[in-house]
Amino acid sequence: MYGLVNQAVRQMVLCEHGQNAWEAIRRKAAVEDDDFVAMQQYPDEQTYDLVAAASEALGAPAEAVLREFGHYWVRYVADSGYGDLMKAAGRSLREFLTNLDHLHARVGLTFPALRPPEFTVIEDGQARIRLEYRSPREGLAPFVIGLVEGLAERFDERVVVSLIGPRSEGRDHDEFLIEFTEMKPA
Numbered sequence: 392m393y394g395l396v397n398q399a400v401r402q403m404v405l406c407e408h409g410q411n412a413w414e415a416i417r418r419k420a421a422v423e424d425d426d427f428v429a430m431q432q433y434p435d436e437q438t439y440d441l442v443a444a445a446s447e448a449l450g451a452p453a454e455a456v457l458r459e460f461g462h463y464w465v466r467y468v469a470d471s472g473y474g475d476l477m478k479a480a481g482r483s484l485r486e487f488l489t490n491l492d493h494l495h496a497r498v499g500l501t502f503p504a505l506r507p508p509e510f511t512v513i514e515d516g517q518a519r520i521r522l523e524y525r526s527p528r529e530g531l532a533p534f535v536i537g538l539v540e541g542l543a544e545r546f547d548e549r550v551v552v553s554l555i556g557p558r559s560e561g562r563d564h565d566e567f568l569i570e571f572t573e574m575k576p577a
């Protein structure tokens with residue numbers, strides 16, 4: 392993945408757990424440089440290794456680290472030069488999720504080797520949507536849960552997100568149910 396992702400992991404650890412935690416995680420994941428280059432591609436394994444090392448060092452399951460990272464990513468990209476792109480993608484969670492593939496297509500103009508995920512929104516009544524998530528990568532469903540929760544926070548909406556159809560059960564995508572307990576009117 393592009394270094395932008397690893398940079399955000401580093402920044403999250405530094406902000407929320409401090410320099411010593413980051414040093415320990417970096418060493419455990421055998422990452423040599425202290426920082427990453429946003430536009431450079433790194434092996435996906437390095438990102439997975441960082442998450443595994445953070446899980447070990449912080450004594451939290453990898454799923455919890457990924458979910459926390461989802462929350463962080465929404466704030467991180469909005470604050471690191473992609474604020475306008477985030478704003479253009481929508482003013483509510485429902486609208487934003489519908490535009491997410493367009494957002495990544497725009498991101499792909501800056502990051503030409505991007506292998507972005509794909510999202511499909513399925514309307515499921517007034518206060519529910521189902522979200523299909525397709526990716527060339529595995530194991531990132533908890534990240535998506537954190538991202539959706541983080542986006543809901545961004546729009547001042549309240550949601551409960553559940554993985555109702557994991558891709559490990561023979562299907563090519565994960566399916567989430569998003570239930571709104573507070574939402575912006577359409």
Ligand code: HEM
Pocket residue numbers: 392393395396465468469473476477491494495498502504505506507508525526527528531534535538539
């Ligand atoms: C303008 C804001 C954003 C930027 C610049 C951005 C950029 C990126 C980049 C660089 C990657 C790594 C992919 C690669 O290197 O091949 C990525 C992956 C990903 N992005 Fe975004 N992204 C943005 C917003 C979002 C949002 C709001 C979501 C919310 C659902 C999201 C969901 C994901 C997921 C789930 C992945 C993991 C890759 C995978 O599933 O295979 N992104 N994004």
